[in-house]
Amino acid sequence: MGLTSNNVLLLAVLSAVLLFAGTVWLWPRLARRGWRAVGGRVGLLLATQLALFAAVGLAANQAFGFYASWADLLGQEKDQGVVVDHARGDGPLEVVASRRVPGAGGAQPQADGRIQEVGIVGRTTRIATPAYVYLPPEYFQPRYRTRSFPAAVVLTGYPGTASALVEKLHYPRTARELARAGRMRPTILVMLRPTVAPPRDTECVDIPGGPQTESFFARDLPEALRSHFRVAEKPGRLGIIGNSTGGYCALKIAMHHPDVYAAGAGLSAYYKAPIDATTGDLFQGDKGLRNRADLWWYLKHRPAPDTSLLVTSSKEGESNYKDTLRFIERVKNTGRTRISSIVLESGGHNFNTWRREIPATLEWIGERLDDRRNDLGN
Incomplete structure (x- = not known):
């Protein structure tokens, strides 16, 4: 069991x-x-x-959803290695399984969409990781068969499990319901952990001599998605969302790579990479790399990125509340980066809080993924 x-x-x-x-x-x-x-x-x-x-x-x-299996709990996870047979022309992404969206009434993808379990191998970083991809109903409908779709990468916290994004936080079901209500464009969701080298917490950093995690999310992942799915290649069609550690990653990657990610949403995020027993020495003494991973330093010393950011917190229950208010003011003072927020009256650092924030977050990011030249409707 x-x-x-x-x-x-x-x-x-x-x-x-x-x-x-x-x-x-x-x-x-x-x-x-x-x-x-x-x-x-x-x-x-x-x-x-x-x-x-x-x-x-x-x-x-x-x-x-801290751990997905006994092997994951014991630090002996065995499903991280993904074999891609390039001789068959499969490319950097391979579909492992397909299933219906939880809570969907029917089994037809044209009506309810589909969730595909995939294995992704970074072409340049060689990082291999599993993920879940939600394809909206329109993806399978004949009238959209030649159309590309906006997409949002969704990250868990640390250690986190990708399945929790589907089964606990209900991202696919929420996106489907919002699209049906006309509150969100049909959007592909790519759900995975930021922990691509478990059990180490890499904080989405390109570690000298170690996993090039930021490069995986900024370059390899978008390339893999576009090679296999009808994800739009035009600028402004890709966003990134995350909670906790994933929220920090989402904000940082959107700020560092505004040419790739048009928007980044950090739910209960923090703003500077920690150094502790789970991370090890992320920067190997490289002060420039450490500063670049510090969003406070980045906003002060680098040109303001042309991207949109969303941060969330609560007045009672979240330890990042004061930092979040400071971050909002700091971004506002850049004059170029756009900032939005969700602040609850109360709510802890947990799934229940994030479920309350996810519908508004998906609406927000959907509005910022430029779809004007691709008639998908609502």
């Missing part, structure tokens, strides 16, 4: 309940002074505590 299986969670909860009941029932019998009685009491307490801890941990993982 998988780590995220409901059966595993149910088994953990049932074990905790039974061990608690057993402790209450057996405690009078173990109330003696002998080493066996003492050992029995210690064993029952430890077993109950471990079962309770496991149940709470599994429930939290179900809610927040």
Whole structure:
């Protein structure tokens, strides 16, 4: 049974309940002074505590999508390597599986769209990572068969799982509902982790001698998408969204590469790459690289990028609230970069908060992906 299986969670909860009941029932019998009685009491307490801890941990993982599998939890994830048979002409992206959008009533892609699980290999960085691609219903409809579509890259936090973007944050379902209501253009969503070299948190940085993560998102990923899907090649047709670590990545990549990404949305983002046990030394002593990854420094010392940014926070529950207000003012003072925000009255750093922000975020980014020369309608 998988780590995220409901059966595993149910088994953990049932074990905790039974061990608690057993402790209450057996405690009078173990109330003696002998080493066996003492050992029995210690064993029952430890077993109950471990079962309770496991149940709470599994429930939290179900809610927040920290780890996708036992191998992922133990740092032994095995599905990162993606084999691409270039002799067959498959290119840098290969479709692994296809399924319907969760919550969709029918099974026809022309009516509800389709989610494809893909493997992507960066042509220049050689970074390999899995992803999910949501294709809207219009993608499969005959009248749009020759049309290209705007696209948005969607990133998780760290460590995160790409499947959580589909199953927990409901990006495809929300995009489909917004398009049906005429509040968003049909848009391709490309959903993946910013952690492309697990278990290391690379913070979307080109690490000297290490993974060239920023180059993967700025160059290899757009190229792979356009080689396989009808993603528009014209400027202004690609956006990027992320939460937490993914939010920092989205803002940074949009600022560094405005010629590639017309808009970047950071949900509960921070504005400077951390250095800790999960990241290691990202910059290898390179001060220029460190400064470039610091969005505060970048806004002060580099020309303002011609892009649109969205930041989100909440007055109660988010630690980035004051920094977000400062960031808004700093961007406004550039006079060129456009800034928008979503500020909730309250909301923690969690999926429930981001689900409240995602509909408005998708509407916002859809309005900024130039579609005037490509008649897709609404």
